[in-house]
Amino acid sequence: MPELPEVETIRRELEREAVGKKIKAVEVHGTRTVRRQTKKAFASKLDGVKITGVERKGKYLLVRLDSGDVLIVHLRMSGQLLRAAAKDPVPKHTHVIITFTVGGQLRFVDPRTFGEMFVASPETINEDVPELAELGFDPVEQPVSWQTFGQLLRNHKMKLKAFLTDQTIIAGLGNIYADEILFTAGLRYDRMTDSLSTQEIRRLYRSVVETLHDAIKYGGSTLSDEQYVDLNGKPGEYQEHHKVYDREKLPCFRCRRANISKAKFAGRSTYYCELCQV
Numbered sequence: 477m478p479e480l481p482e483v484e485t486i487r488r489e490l491e492r493e494a495v496g497k498k499i500k501a502v503e504v505h506g507t508r509t510v511r512r513q514t515k516k517a518f519a520s521k522l523d524g525v526k527i528t529g530v531e532r533k534g535k536y537l538l539v540r541l542d543s544g545d546v547l548i549v550h551l552r553m554s555g556q557l558l559r560a561a562a563k564d565p566v567p568k569h570t571h572v573i574i575t576f577t578v579g580g581q582l583r584f585v586d587p588r589t590f591g592e593m594f595v596a597s598p599e600t601i602n603e604d605v606p607e608l609a610e611l612g613f614d615p616v617e618q619p620v621s622w623q624t625f626g627q628l629l630r631n632h633k634m635k636l637k638a639f640l641t642d643q644t645i646i647a648g649l650g651n652i653y654a655d656e657i658l659f660t661a662g663l664r665y666d667r668m669t670d671s672l673s674t675q676e677i678r679r680l681y682r683s684v685v686e687t688l689h690d691a692i693k694y695g696g697s698t699l700s701d702e703q704y705v706d707l708n709g710k711p712g713e714y715q716e717h718h719k720v721y722d723r724e725k726l727p728c729f730r731c732r733r734a735n736i737s738k739a740k741f742a743g744r745s746t747y748y749c750e751l752c753q754v
């Protein structure tokens with residue numbers, strides 16, 4: 477599932493590719509991707525409008541339109557946003573095709589159809605998308621100070637991995653980056669948030685910011701399922717830099733004594749080093 481670094485990679489490419497372009501036509505196939513409004517309402521709000529900017533909030537892409545509306549895109553499990561030429565063969569599972577007046581298309585491809593697209597107006601966006609209004613701080617777009625971060629940790633008496641992946645506290649983190657962040661910080665996934673020393677809080681804070689920026693630099697992570705690709709269909713490279721995620725039984729890069737362990741946490745696999753993380 478794409479997390480903050482993958483969505484940010486797409487945001488940056490989309491900003492270069494789509495801003496300033498005017499939409500000529502919109503095609504919607506199936507009923508899953510556009511499900512909060514009718515296909516007709518969706519298409520009519522996009523027809524003839526120009527894209528003025530692309531923002532990101534957590535894992536959501538917010539495409540600003542010159543009509544004042546916002547096109548919201550959430551990739552969820554397997555959604556892909558791809559640029560294409562109109563003559564390119566349309567891949568299977570293409571649910572939305574946006575064609576620009578200058579030529580070129582944006583296509584939304586999604587085999588598992590959990591992803592979605594819809595157009596919201598700024599006045600009703602908080603009611604239309606309550607989960608967007610409830611998102612916590614974005615550690616790349618709007619980072620808080622380490623002191624505020626420490627306050628958040630102390631106020632939530634919960635396990636560290638649950639804290640990091642709670643979208644209402646920090647927006648954009650999922651299973652992969654939570655594990656990588658905790659390894660770099662030297663902290664176990666099941667440590668309680670209110671048990672951290674000041675030094676550990678600072679280490680975790682630094683690890684959140686640095687891990688995410690590093691992952692963005694490498695274009696995010698593409699796992700063996702190859703579901704995440706960027707706007708040009710290219711996989712990310714950060715998986716080559718993963719220190720724990722999907723490295724069960726492989727030697728720890730830091731201590732070189734233990735092998736990476738795998739545990740179940742909240743129904744998901746969690747990777748960590750028994751020796752390096754306390």
Ligand SMILES: [Zn+2]
Nearest residue numbers: 728731749752
């Ligand atoms: Zn280790």
